[in-house]
Amino acid sequence: xxHNTYSRGLPGLALAxxxxxxxxxxxxxxxxxxxxxxxxxxxxxxxxxxxxIIALCGFVFGAVMAIMYLRTGDRKWDMRSYVAIHMxxxxxxxxxxxxxxxxxxxWGHWWVWQEPTLVSYLIVLLLFATYQPLRFxxxxxxxxSLYASVFAIVAGAFVPLNFIAVRLATEYVHxxxxxxxxxxxxxxxxxxFYVALIGFALLYVTLWKFEMSAKHARAQVRRLRRTLxxxxxxxxxxRSAAPL
Amino acid sequence: xxxxxxxxxxxLSRYFGERTALRxxxxxxxxxxxxxxxxxxxxxKSTLLRILASLLRPHSxxxxxxxxxxxxxxxxxxxKVGLLSHEPLLYRxxxxxxxLDYHARLHRVAAGRVDEVLDAVEFQRRADDPVRTxxxxxxxxxxxxxxxxxxxxxxxxxxxxxxxDPAASALVEPLIGRPSGATRVLTSHDPQAALAEADMVLAxxxxxxxxxxxxxxxxxxxxxxxxx
Amino acid sequence: xxxxxxxxxKDLRVESRTLETLPAMILLALVTFVIFHFGLNRDxxxxxxxxxxxTVALLxxxxxxxxxxxxxxxxxxxxxxxxxxxxxxxxMMVAKAAGLFIYLTVLEVxxxxxxxxxxxxxxxxxxxxGLVLVLVLTNIAFATIGTLVSGIAVNTRARDLIGPMIxxxxxxxALIGTARALGPLxxxxxxxxxxxxxxxxxxxxxxxxxxxxxxxxxxxxxxx
Numbered sequence: 001x002x003h004n005t006y007s008r009g010l011p012g013l014a015l016a017x018x019x020x021x022x023x024x025x026x027x028x029x030x031x032x033x034x035x036x037x038x039x040x041x042x043x044x045x046x047x048x049x050x051x052x053i054i055a056l057c058g059f060v061f062g063a064v065m066a067i068m069y070l071r072t073g074d075r076k077w078d079m080r081s082y083v084a085i086h087m088x089x090x091x092x093x094x095x096x097x098x099x100x101x102x103x104x105x106x107w108g109h110w111w112v113w114q115e116p117t118l119v120s121y122l123i124v125l126l127l128f129a130t131y132q133p134l135r136f137x138x139x140x141x142x143x144x145s146l147y148a149s150v151f152a153i154v155a156g157a158f159v160p161l162n163f164i165a166v167r168l169a170t171e172y173v174h175x176x177x178x179x180x181x182x183x184x185x186x187x188x189x190x191x192x193f194y195v196a197l198i199g200f201a202l203l204y205v206t207l208w209k210f211e212m213s214a215k216h217a218r219a220q221v222r223r224l225r226r227t228l229x230x231x232x233x234x235x236x237x238x239r240s241a242a243p244l
Numbered sequence: 245x246x247x248x249x250x251x252x253x254x255x256l257s258r259y260f261g262e263r264t265a266l267r268x269x270x271x272x273x274x275x276x277x278x279x280x281x282x283x284x285x286x287x288x289k290s291t292l293l294r295i296l297a298s299l300l301r302p303h304s305x306x307x308x309x310x311x312x313x314x315x316x317x318x319x320x321x322x323x324k325v326g327l328l329s330h331e332p333l334l335y336r337x338x339x340x341x342x343x344l345d346y347h348a349r350l351h352r353v354a355a356g357r358v359d360e361v362l363d364a365v366e367f368q369r370r371a372d373d374p375v376r377t378x379x380x381x382x383x384x385x386x387x388x389x390x391x392x393x394x395x396x397x398x399x400x401x402x403x404x405x406x407x408x409d410p411a412a413s414a415l416v417e418p419l420i421g422r423p424s425g426a427t428r429v430l431t432s433h434d435p436q437a438a439l440a441e442a443d444m445v446l447a448x449x450x451x452x453x454x455x456x457x458x459x460x461x462x463x464x465x466x467x468x469x470x471x472x
Numbered sequence: 473x474x475x476x477x478x479x480x481x482k483d484l485r486v487e488s489r490t491l492e493t494l495p496a497m498i499l500l501a502l503v504t505f506v507i508f509h510f511g512l513n514r515d516x517x518x519x520x521x522x523x524x525x526x527t528v529a530l531l532x533x534x535x536x537x538x539x540x541x542x543x544x545x546x547x548x549x550x551x552x553x554x555x556x557x558x559x560x561x562x563x564m565m566v567a568k569a570a571g572l573f574i575y576l577t578v579l580e581v582x583x584x585x586x587x588x589x590x591x592x593x594x595x596x597x598x599x600x601x602g603l604v605l606v607l608v609l610t611n612i613a614f615a616t617i618g619t620l621v622s623g624i625a626v627n628t629r630a631r632d633l634i635g636p637m638i639x640x641x642x643x644x645x646a647l648i649g650t651a652r653a654l655g656p657l658x659x660x661x662x663x664x665x666x667x668x669x670x671x672x673x674x675x676x677x678x679x680x681x682x683x684x685x686x687x688x689x690x691x692x693x694x695x696x
Contacts, residue, residue: 070692127641134638137628141261143696147624150689151638154620157685158642165645165674169652226262299555300696322558333549333556335482337489342482349478350557374489390553 006213010206017206020199027192041105046192048102050200051095052121056159058088058204059128063156066149078145078243081152083211085131091204092125120166127155135241145243248311250275250398250427251296255305258291265291267451273444278428280442282435284471287448289431293400296429297327309398326396328404328420332387336376340367340386343375344393351394361389365415380407388416401430435467475559479567486544493540494575497533501583504529505590516593523654526587527647537575538618539635541568542626555694565619565690573615580607592658599657602667606653609675613646616679620686623693649675
């Protein structure tokens with residue numbers, strides 16, 4: 001089977017992902033201790049936090065790809081940026097939902113304003129949710145890539161500023177449950193957490209490569225058709241948010 | 245002494261998404277020439293003009309205007325090129341004089357030049373009325389003023405005679421016609437009129453060159469084929 | 473920056489002829505105050521509540537200004553006219569942001585006293601210098617993000633929707649900063665007359681980062 005740049009190594013990567021995620025789930029259910037205060041629902045933490053971290057990294061990754069596009073003008077960077085961001089958004093929404101479940105476990109409510117990370121995270125998601133509608137509303141593909149890249153860079157710069165502002169604005173009525181930097185997690189929890197983090201990171205990379213590979217192949221097919229059959233072969237692309 | 249050609253195109257291509265507007269266009273235009281660009285709607289005429297005006301970037305190939313490559317030397321090119329497009333590029337709420345003043349400042353043109361061009365097209369009387377009160381013919385006259393304000397060596401004229409009656413047409417002739425001495429690229433929906441004025445003809449069909457050369461060699465048959 | 477001044481002068485001249493944007497902004501702010509009076513069912517408000525209402529009213533008015541910022545250029549060929557000239561393209565960004573800043577300042581000169589008159593409990597006199605300082609920083613934020621977002625939105629299909637859709641989340645840190653900085657200033661009893669330093673710092677940092685980014689990226693919005 002012939003591989004393009006994206007699909008090379010994909011089967012191995014997919015396998016590693018499955019292994020890690022299974023390991024993470026096993027550890028979460030059977031190894032990590034039950035939290036005294038929050039009970040079983042606390043275990044959603046091992047899903048929520050990795051998802052959130054990977055999503056934010058994905059947004060930053062997308063912003064870096066966008067910078068490369070503006071610097072080189074090569075459309076493949078824009079494709080990479082697009083896939084990175086929309087994949088990160090999916091992870092992000094999953095992270096938000098799991099975060100809500102975790103909030104229920106910690107505070108008894110499905111949403112709390114007291115957890116600044118959760119709040120800033122919501123704002124970041126609201127911002128990046130506008131990425132695809134923005135792309136879709138620009139018909140000219142060149143311009144779409146340009147504007148989307150500008151947006152991705154601005155939004156990427158926005159993420160840290162937003163976290164700082166929200167963190168400052170939130171009074172700590174409840175003690176913070178999670179301290180990501182120091183990690184006041186006991187040993188077994190820490191291990192489970194890192195395994196989960198690696199598992200989700202691998203999942204992101206695998207899915208990114210998979211989607212890039214599919215889009216790349218599709219673009220190649222269209223190029224071949226046009227070369228062989230002339231410029232008007234094939235239906236023209238309808239308006240789409242994805243780069244051609 | 246060899247002077248650089250006014251326009252030099254080598255393998256110029258430009259796409260809009262999957263649609264190819266210009267494909268592999270090569271051409272050399274000596275200074276002082278009048279080039280007529282013919283073709284159906286969508287053949288690539290306006291795209292070519294906009295690339296020469298540095299408003300669009302070429303996607304492949306080389307473009308040089310008076311020896312300056314685009315888009316790298318776009319800054320230098322803009323001072324030498326004047327574009328007259330379908331839109332007059334005038335603000336409707338400002339007067340003709342204020343509009344020209346704005347363009348004069350952007351192009352760093354001397355103060356007296358605005359009056360000079362207004363005099364040339366005999367437009368002083370209504371120069372202080374807002375553009376939205378002017379008729380289309382008057383607007384076109386002011387647009388011509390705008391295009392030649394900075395005395396460009398290359399004039400890109402997209403349907404220059406549109407909306408102009410014979411009197412007005414005669415007025416703008418010294419500014420944008422052959423007497424101006426500039427190299428001119430013009431498009432027109434009236435191919436016969438364009439052919440009559442031209443030293444060189446470029447015929448475009450679906451973005452490709454269908455004919456490039458002397459007007460005499462461009463027979464009626466080819467003309468009909470072009471618009472078929 | 474001579475070019476920026478030329479463009480700004482032109483914009484101010486057009487606005488003075490049409491009076492499209494500024495009166496609408498002022499009216500919207502005033503109407504918002506009325507709505508809040510009924511919505512909150514209060515005769516006077518103070519403190520953090522007042523800060524929130526004022527911030528929201530300014531935000532609504534700013535959104536109007538932002539939506540209109542590039543429309544004339546788009547519809548009357550102003551972009552082409554500018555792009556044909558041998559000028560630095562970022563100058564347009566500076567000109568538009570400066571214009572928006574000026575509109576917001578004029579708006580506040582009218583709306584803030586009106587707010588003091590209609591809705592605010594404590595008097596505006598003593599906290600006024602602090603208020604001005606905060607609003608200057610806020611206006612810079614609105615002007616910078618507004619110009620960037622408007623520049624993106626003007627070439628899309630759903631022009632009036634895209635602007636606020638992108639702009640509002642981006643403005644959140646600045647809005648937080650504004651509201652929290654104004655809160656203590658508008659509190660009853662005049663406990664403080666100088667705005668809390670940390671919020672001024674946040675606003676200033678926000679302004680700096682996005683002004684630099686917008687200036688660097690604006691060129692790409694004009695390219696084709």
